[in-house]
Amino acid sequence: MSDNDDMVMVTHFNARITADGPWPAEPGRYRLVVNKACPWASRSLIVRRLMGLEDAISVGVTDPIQDERSWRFTLDPDGRDPVLGIRYLAEAYEAVRPGYDGGVSVPAIVDIASGRLVTNDHNTITIDLATQWSKYARPDAPDLYPQALRPEIDQVIEDLAEDVNLGVYKAGFATTQKAYDEAYQRLFDRLDELENRLSTQRYLVGDSITEADIRFFVTLVRFDVVYHGHFKCNRNKLTEMPVLWAYARDLFQTPGFGDTVDFDHIKEHYYRVHTDVNPSGIVAGGPDLSGWHSPHGRD
Structure with missing residues (x-):
């Protein structure tokens, strides 16, 4: 790295x-x-x-x-x-x-x-x-960091940062089996916890999109494309976690999320720049991305 x-x-x-x-x-x-x-x-x-x-x-x-x-x-x-x-x-x-x-x-x-x-x-x-x-801002701009919910948002994003946002990197760049195993376990323990949390509520905190959802989304949208294979975060794919997959599609289809994502740039960077992980520089052909536009049912 x-x-x-x-x-x-x-x-x-x-x-x-x-x-x-x-x-x-x-x-x-x-x-x-x-x-x-x-x-x-x-x-x-x-x-x-x-x-x-x-x-x-x-x-x-x-x-x-x-x-x-x-x-x-x-x-x-x-x-x-x-x-x-x-x-x-x-x-x-x-x-x-x-x-x-x-x-x-x-x-x-x-x-x-x-x-x-x-x-x-x-x-x-x-x-x-x-x-x-x-x-x-536009007149109907959302309150992404509402005052009353900040303590809860801050705790959620702190947990996300260590176990998920950075967790995929800790696994992907691990140089010992112990370091990889620890990062891998913490990542999927946290994803399981969030899968359960989101089974009863649409968003991570409160009833509208907040900073916490944005920070979770940017990892989820890269998960199957690069983290699952390239970083060995392969217990299962995002598409195999029903609640998180629906949640991620819900956000992706919200203006501001999917329309700012460039899957080609993501794949080019991870597969070609991380030469210590992928020495050949070969960019993977998959996965099929059409599912991101399928109905999510979260509304």
């Missing part, structure tokens, strides 16, 4: 963009940089879409394949982000800290005028988009 992989989520820049802080929420001021393969970056795309912030904060999408300088804008004409004018996201990091040679992660929010990275703190980016940009 390289230091530039999306598994490495060490936060070096954690400023907050708030309604009235030193980095104020202002339409047109910032550029959100993502990679559609990365689950942490996908969270920010979903929140931006659900909140209706497309006109307030623009998005730059990097190539799913990294090189020695990490995330690059080779999908854009001339290999440059059309707004920031840079070839590599690392340039925004270096604009803040000259000579910076640490990890480069997404999501990242860049101040357009200065070209400086503001934050790459994936844990707070989505919370702030959901709570600090409300002035610019």
